[in-house]
Amino acid sequence: MTNSCQHNSFNLPQEHLLHRLHTLQREYLHISPQAMQQVAAEFNLPLSQVAGVVAFYSFFSTQPCGRFHILFSNCTSCGYLPDGQNLMQLLAQQLQVNPGKTRTDGLISIGETSCIGLCDQGASLLVNGIPLTHLNPDKIAQIAQQITANISTDEWPAEWFEIHDTIHQRNLLLTTAQPAPGSTLQQAITHGAAETLTTIQQSGLNGRGGAGFNTGKKWQLCREAPGDAHYVICNADEGEPGTFKDRVLLRHHAETLFEGMTLCAFVIGANKGLVYLRGEYRYLLSHLQAVLTQRRNRGLLGRHILNHADFHFDIDIVVGAGAYICGEESALIESLEGKSGIPRIRPPFPVTHGYLGQPTVVNNVETLIAAAHIVAYGSSWFNSVGTQKSRGTKILSVSGDCRLPGIYEYPFGVHIQQILDDCGAQKVQAVQIGGPAGKLIGAPDFNHTISFEDISTGGSFLIFGHQRDLLTVHRNFAHFFAHESCGFCTPCRIGTQLLKNNLDKIAEAHSTANDIETLKQLAFLIQHHSHCGLGHTAANHILDGLQHFPQVFTTHLNQNFVAQFDLDQALESARQITRRDDAAAHLD
Amino acid sequence: MSAIQNTIRIDNQEIPFTPGQTIMDAALAAKVYIPHLCHYPGLPPSGNCRLCVVEIGNRSVAACTTPAAADQAICSNTPELNQARKALTQMLFVEGDHICPSCEKTGNCKLQAMAYYLGMLDDHFPQFYQRREIDASHPDILLDRKRCILCDLCVRASREVDGKNVFAIAGRGTQAHLIVNSPSGKLADSPLAKTDLATTICPVGAILIKQRGYQVPIGKRIYDQHTIRETTMQEHIPSCDKLKHKGHQDTER
Numbered sequence: 002m003t004n005s006c007q008h009n010s011f012n013l014p015q016e017h018l019l020h021r022l023h024t025l026q027r028e029y030l031h032i033s034p035q036a037m038q039q040v041a042a043e044f045n046l047p048l049s050q051v052a053g054v055v056a057f058y059s060f061f062s063t064q065p066c067g068r069f070h071i072l073f074s075n076c077t078s079c080g081y082l083p084d085g086q087n088l089m090q091l092l093a094q095q096l097q098v099n100p101g102k103t104r105t106d107g108l109i110s111i112g113e114t115s116c117i118g119l120c121d122q123g124a125s126l127l128v129n130g131i132p133l134t135h136l137n138p139d140k141i142a143q144i145a146q147q148i149t150a151n152i153s154t155d156e157w158p159a160e161w162f163e164i165h166d167t168i169h170q171r172n173l174l175l176t177t178a179q180p181a182p183g184s185t186l187q188q189a190i191t192h193g194a195a196e197t198l199t200t201i202q203q204s205g206l207n208g209r210g211g212a213g214f215n216t217g218k219k220w221q222l223c224r225e226a227p228g229d230a231h232y233v234i235c236n237a238d239e240g241e242p243g244t245f246k247d248r249v250l251l252r253h254h255a256e257t258l259f260e261g262m263t264l265c266a267f268v269i270g271a272n273k274g275l276v277y278l279r280g281e282y283r284y285l286l287s288h289l290q291a292v293l294t295q296r297r298n299r300g301l302l303g304r305h306i307l308n309h310a311d312f313h314f315d316i317d318i319v320v321g322a323g324a325y326i327c328g329e330e331s332a333l334i335e336s337l338e339g340k341s342g343i344p345r346i347r348p349p350f351p352v353t354h355g356y357l358g359q360p361t362v363v364n365n366v367e368t369l370i371a372a373a374h375i376v377a378y379g380s381s382w383f384n385s386v387g388t389q390k391s392r393g394t395k396i397l398s399v400s401g402d403c404r405l406p407g408i409y410e411y412p413f414g415v416h417i418q419q420i421l422d423d424c425g426a427q428k429v430q431a432v433q434i435g436g437p438a439g440k441l442i443g444a445p446d447f448n449h450t451i452s453f454e455d456i457s458t459g460g461s462f463l464i465f466g467h468q469r470d471l472l473t474v475h476r477n478f479a480h481f482f483a484h485e486s487c488g489f490c491t492p493c494r495i496g497t498q499l500l501k502n503n504l505d506k507i508a509e510a511h512s513t514a515n516d517i518e519t520l521k522q523l524a525f526l527i528q529h530h531s532h533c534g535l536g537h538t539a540a541n542h543i544l545d546g547l548q549h550f551p552q553v554f555t556t557h558l559n560q561n562f563v564a565q566f567d568l569d570q571a572l573e574s575a576r577q578i579t580r581r582d583d584a585a586a587h588l589d
Numbered sequence: 590m591s592a593i594q595n596t597i598r599i600d601n602q603e604i605p606f607t608p609g610q611t612i613m614d615a616a617l618a619a620k621v622y623i624p625h626l627c628h629y630p631g632l633p634p635s636g637n638c639r640l641c642v643v644e645i646g647n648r649s650v651a652a653c654t655t656p657a658a659a660d661q662a663i664c665s666n667t668p669e670l671n672q673a674r675k676a677l678t679q680m681l682f683v684e685g686d687h688i689c690p691s692c693e694k695t696g697n698c699k700l701q702a703m704a705y706y707l708g709m710l711d712d713h714f715p716q717f718y719q720r721r722e723i724d725a726s727h728p729d730i731l732l733d734r735k736r737c738i739l740c741d742l743c744v745r746a747s748r749e750v751d752g753k754n755v756f757a758i759a760g761r762g763t764q765a766h767l768i769v770n771s772p773s774g775k776l777a778d779s780p781l782a783k784t785d786l787a788t789t790i791c792p793v794g795a796i797l798i799k800q801r802g803y804q805v806p807i808g809k810r811i812y813d814q815h816t817i818r819e820t821t822m823q824e825h826i827p828s829c830d831k832l833k834h835k836g837h838q839d840t841e842r
Contacts, residue, residue: 038772502715
C-alpha cells in the first residue's frame with residue numbers, strides 16, 4: 002500500500018526515494034545518519050542529496066518523534082486556535098509535553114503543520130498521518146486519555162476520523178454524470194489525438210490551479226516538443242491554505258481524474274503518468290490505488306489500452322512529505338525526481354523540459370477532470386458556461402466564518418457577494434481569495450467576480466467575520482510563508498522571515514510608523530525580486546491589507562521610539578541555561 | 590563583428606549577444622557590470638542571490654539566468670534597482686554573522702565589497718543571530734556556516750570543476766545551510782583540498798584556508814585596491830568552458 006511504484010505494470014522503477022524515507026520514518030520514528038547512508042547506497046545517490054531531502058521535507062525528522070506523533074493544522078480555518086481556544090496547548094498540557102519536543106518516554110510528540118485541507122471539518126490534526134476532525138476541548142481530553150493509556154489509533158472511536166464532504170453548489174462538473182470509465186478514451190481513439198486536442202482547445206479550458214494557463218495550448222506545446230518520452234503529471238499537492246476541493250475530487254472522482262490523465266497521455270503521446278499527492282493526503286492513497294487497479298483490470302491502463310495497438314499508459318502515485326513549495330510545478334518535478342523541492346530556472350518550461358528533462362504536462366486535479374468531461378460532453382457544453390475569458394466553472398473550497406463551509410461549484414463570473422450569501426456568511430469583514438498567496442478584499446469589493454480576468458483562485462475562499470482580528474490573520478499568513486519558503490533565494494528566504502518578525506513586533510505593540518514603511522519596502526522587494534511564484538505572492542496579503550485595512554496595522558503602533566532590541570529578551574537563553582526565571586533574572 | 594544582428598540594450602547601451610548567452614553573459618562580455626554575488630563566469634548560473642535582477646518592461650528577471658533575446662530593452666543601473674540590491678545585501682548581512690573587523694576575509698570579501706559598492710552604511714534590518722555549526726575538522730580548511738550566504742558557488746565548483754561533489758545545501762527557509770557530502774558530515778572526512786576551486790571560490794569568509802591568516806595586510810587587499818565592479822571583469826574559469834553544456838543541466842532546467 003505504501004509503495005505505489007511496484008504496481009507499474011510494464012516497467013519497474015526503483016521505489017521512490019520519498020516513499021523509502023517515509024517507511025523509515027514510520028518504522029523508526031526518525032531517519033538516522035546511518036539510515037541515510039544506507040538509503041544513499043541503495044539508491045546510488047550522494048549522501049548529501051539524501052540528507053538534503055530529509056532536511057527539506059517537514060514530515061521527515063532526524064530526531065525521534067513520539068509513538069503518537071500529532072500534527073495540528075495551523076491554518077486559519079482548520080487550525081488549532083478556534084474561538085480563542087488553544088487546542089494544541091491544551092493537549093500538550095494534558096500530556097505534559099512541549100510542542101516541538103518529544104516527551105522523554107518517547108510516547109508522544111506534538112507539533113504544528115501547515116493547512117491539512119480539512120478547513121470544512123473544524124479544527125483538525127493528523128495523528129501518525131491520519132486526520133482527526135471536529136476537535137474541541139472535550140475531544141482533546143479524550144485523545145489525551147487514549148494516548149496516556151497507550152491505546153493504538155486503530156482502536157480509537159471510528160467516528161473521530163470521519164470526514165464529511167458537503168457539496169453545497171453543483172454545476173457542470175458536479176451535476177453531470179461522471180463519464181463511464183473508458184468512454185472518453187474510446188471516443189479519443191475513434192476521433193484521433195489531433196481531434197481530441199482540438200476539442201480541448203475549443204473548450205477554452207484554463208488550468209484550475211490558479212495561474213490559468215490554457216490547457217489545450219499546454220497539451221499542444223507538449224505534444225509538439227521533441228523528447229525520448231512524454232509525461233503527464235497530476236498536481237495533487239493541494240497546499241494552499243483553505244483549499245480542499247481536490248481532497249473531495251480525489252475521494253469521489255478519482256476515476257474521472259485518471260480518465261483525464263489517460264486522455265492527456267493519448268494526446269501528447271505519454272506512456273507514463275504520475276500523481277503527486279501531498280503527504281497530508283496520504284490517507285487517500287489506498288483508495289486511489291484501488292481505482293488504479295480497477296482500471297488496469299478493465300484494460301484502461303497498461304499495455305494496449307482498449308486493445309489499441311499503440312496506446313500504452315500507466316500511472317504511479319508519489320506521495321509528498323510536507324512542503325507547500327512542491328505545488329509549484331517545477332519544484333513538484335524536482336520532488337518527483339527525488340530531490341528537494343527547489344523551483345527550477347525557467348525557461349525552459351516543463352512542457353519542453355519537465356520530468357527527467359522530457360516534455361511534460363503538469364495539470365491540476367480539477368483541470369484533468371474537466372478535460373475528461375469536455376471530451377465526454379463536448380466543448381460547447383463546457384464553453385457556453387462562464388465568461389468570455391474564463392470558460393466553464395470553478396470549484397471553490399469555502400471555509401472560515403460562515404454557516405455552511407464546504408464545496409461550491411459556480412460558473413466563472415460569479416459575484417463574491419453571491420457566494421457569501423449562499424454559504425451563510427454574515428457581517429463579513431474580509432475575504433481572502435486564493436489563499437494566503439491570493440487576494441484580500443473587503444466589503445467594497447464584494448461586487449467583484451471569480452474569474453481569470455477579475456479575481457482568480459485555485460479554489461481557496463477564506464471568510465473572516467467582523468469579530469476576527471485581521472492582524473492575527475496576517476501574522477498567520479506571514480508565519481506560513483516564512484515556514485514554507487524553500488530558502489533558495491535571498492529575498493524570499495530572508496524577506497519572509499523579516500515580514501514575519503515585523504508583524505509579530507506590531508502585534509506586540511513595539512512598532513512605530515517606520516515599521517510600516519519597512520513592511521512596504523520588504524513586500525515590494527519580495528514580490529519583484531524572488532525566484533518563483535511563492536516569493537512573488539508571499540507579500541500580497543500585506544500589500545492588500547495595507548491598502549484596504551490600514552488601521553489593522555496602525556492601531557497597535559507606538560507614538561514614541563521603541564528600541565527594536567529587547568534587552569530582557571536577550572537574556573532568555575541565559576535564563577534557560579541557568580533554569581532561572583525569578584525577578585532578579587529579569588530586567589524590569 | 591558587424592555580422593552580428595543580435596543586440597540587447599542595457600540602460601540604453603547597445604550590446605551584442607550570441608544565441609544561448611544570458612543577459613549576464615552578454616553584459617560581462619561587453620564589460621557592462623550588473624552587480625551579482627552568486628554568479629561566476631564559467632560556472633552554471635544559479636540565480637539565488639537576486640542582486641542581478643533587472644527590468645525588462647514591467648518584468649523583473651535575474652540577468653544571470655535569463656536568455657538574451659533580440660531587442661530586449663533592459664534597465665539595470667537605476668536608483669530603484671540599486672536600492673533593492675542594497676536591501677538584499679543588508680538582508681544577507683543580518684541573516685549571518687558578518688563580523689567584518691575580525692574576519693580574515695575582510696578586504697577580500699565580495700559581500701563586504703558589494704556593501705561598499707552599493708553605499709550600504711548600516712544593516713537596516715534586525716540581526717537574526719542564528720546558531721550555525723562551525724566545522725574545524727579539516728587540517729587545512731575552516732568552514733564557518735555563520736558567514737555563509739548560501740550562494741551555492743562552492744557546491745557548483747566542487748561538482749562541475751573539481752569533480753568531487755563535496756558540498757550541498759540542505760534545509761528549508763532560514764534553516765537552509767551548507768552540508769558536507771561525507772559520512773560524518775565533516776570536512777575532514779571529505780576529499781576537499783585547499784587548492785580546490787570549491788575552497789577558493791567562496792566570496793565570503795565561510796570557507797577559509799587555515800594557517801595563512803593576514804599574509805596580505807589589511808589595506809593591501811583586493812577591495813582595498815579595486816571596487817568589486819573592476820575585479821568582476823577579470824573573473825573567469827577557462828577550464829570550465831567545456832563544461833558549460835554538460836553536467837549542469839540539472840540546475841538549468
